Amino acid sequence: MSWNITEKDKYTVFLPNFNSELELTNAIYNLQIKGNKIIDCSSIVLNDSVISLLAKAYKDHSKLQISFLVIISAKEDMDSLEDYFVVVLTLSEAIEYIYMEELERNV
Secondary structure, eight states, rough: OOOEEEESSEEEEEEEEEOOHHHHHHHHTTSSOOOOOEEOOOTOOOOOHHHHHHHHHHHHHHHTTTTEEEEOGGGGGGHHHHTTTTEEEHHHHHHHHHHHHHHHHHH
């Protein structure tokens, strides 16, 4: 279980480096609740168990005013997933979203 991780000043991007649902589930479950996160799931099919874990991670991060975004590949899935966590289609959208949230928190 591992991620390709890219750390920046205001956020960290997590790109799954595995194929199985079990590995993804374990990796999401073991994410630490610190720092703004972008989870790139654009190459992964999100089933109910993964969506549930992402929703829990989103809630845990939100309680501490930490951004948690998920990149997906299918625009048609956005409406159904937005009820659980913040979804975007590209990394640049995710970065802009984090910077906007940071500005809002600092006002």
